Amino acid sequence: MELILSIAIGTLTASGVWLLLRPRTFQVIIGLSLLSYAVNLFIFGMGRLRMDAAPILEGAGSDPANYADPVPQALVLTAIVIGFAMTALFLVVLLAARGLTGTDHVDGRER
């Protein structure tokens, strides 16, 4: 499972960085989205990988070792929400730039 997760994060990051460096605004936004997926998985991985373990303790006196770490899950949730909002906002700016400059090049002009 560790191997699959690391390959997934690596593939997402590599594709994201490559797209981020492309000259079209749409490619940039897809690149940023892929990167944020990679980062979210990465944060998740930092809570150590556990199969079939709940993140919420049940009752007093239960052994915390049987549960998954809830903090990274809370962090990922926040990061997803913020990342989603930022992507939406970036889309608006992207459309505004397309409308004002007449091109989808990131510099607002071809070459």
Add this chain to the structure above:
Amino acid sequence: MGALFDHLIAVPILLPLLAGALMVIVDDRRRPFKIAVNLVSTLTLLIVAITLLMIAGGMTASGDPARTSVYLLGNWPAPFAITLVLDRLSALMLVLTSVLAVAALIFSLARWHRAGPHFHTLFQFLLVGINGAFLTGDLFNLFVFFEVMLAASYGLVLHGSGTARVRAGLHYIAINLSASLLFLIGVALIYGVTGTLNMADLAARVGDASAENRVILEAGAAILGIAFLVKSGMWPLGFWLPTAYTAAAAPVAAIFAIMSKVGVYVVLRLSLLVFGPEAGDSAGFGAHWILVGGMVTIGFGMIGVLASQGLSRIAGYSVLVSSGTLLAVIGYGTAPVISGALYYLVSSTLTISAFFLLIELVERARDAGADVLAVTMEAFGEDEAEDAEEEVGVTIPFTLAVLGASFAGIALLLAGLPPLSGFLAKFAMIHGMFNPTGLGDGLPIGAGTWVLVALLIVSGLAALIAMTRSGISIFWASIERTVPSVRVIEVLPVLGLLGLCLAMTLQGGAVIRYMDETAASLSEPAGYIESVLTAERVARAPSGTPDPAQGADEETEVAP
């Protein structure tokens, strides 16, 4: 201190949040209402910030000693959940933020706030983010407040619209989004190794990290650092900064002057707190990189200042010089130098903010500036005709004389020449470098110190050359030109900010003493760590409201 005063720490976050939320639901056409809400909120923030500064610095009438106040949101014990921490440094930054906010807001009321929708709302949300970033005591909430600040700034940088702003805004947003992702990676790595996000708890645990964990921890801190250095514009991460700041509307650029300082603030706080003397093998981690990076940034900013054609680009590159100076000095790291750096931080932020406001007034009479403004007004100023009566304000006499005098003052401040505070700031930093333990101790001075001192002085010279050149072409060259029509409320903020720089000079002793105390407490993070980790929870109310922690337990038991 009464119980009410303990809650004062949360006000700089809650008040603008409520004010901003209130204004979202009000129609943009009800401007007088929005102006009133924004003014009341911003002025109240200034008063609260000054009160907090007096509490943190031990200057209250009741004679309480200076202290680091900790506010437990949700009343959970300290290393868990969310804490707000107020010490001298964060109180100082809060006051600086609210001063700039008042100046930028008053300036914008003359015309700029009408150049686009939701200006007042975004302005308040920007204050939420900045104040929160200064007050928060843990890394993840720092991220959240950073994002609040950035989201508002994305809206504000586009305020007034126009091709130039949208183009610069696109780059600004893309770069800051990438930096936020690095921020998250850094936070995740640090959490993965230490199991904590609370800065004080982290600082207490860094020294105990094992050798292989230390590598990951330092990698996490370095990635985290890159996110803040992008924000503060360190070379080679700061190429976006002059373009974005130049394109932004004048009052927006004026408040943005503090945003690059948020990055500097976090670098200062974390490097001294987490990688202070108690960090074991990690002590002083990254200081060398920050020192060298800062020095290169000064050099790059200096060349940019000299090469700039327009005034606003000079201001944009001055932000880089200011950030570079601060970073280099933070990397240098001894307490007397940090004290000078804090003085420089306040002085240079006030100066650059005033400069951005002044540029708009000066360029109003010039063709290039008038063009941009005309485009903006065409796009959004359709109601200009009905506001025509408002527009006829008091046109102050000797407009050019006032503008010219302010320009000269700003030139002196940027160049670091006497008699204004720019000189005192540079003098304090250089004095701290040459006399680390007291006057004339005769210790040898290293080559790095000489280079840094030379850069500080030469960057002042570059600013002076650029400002003189522009000043001559603006104020002396052409006789047959129209005097810009400037209203009193546009000049007042500029004069106010410059007046504060003058006050900082006149009250230099008292200000430096505060900075000395701040630098001393930053250099000894044990006090900060202890205050946070031993913060006492509010006692449970005798009846009715249960303890939140207790309540949460009961809830889980009741839940099916």
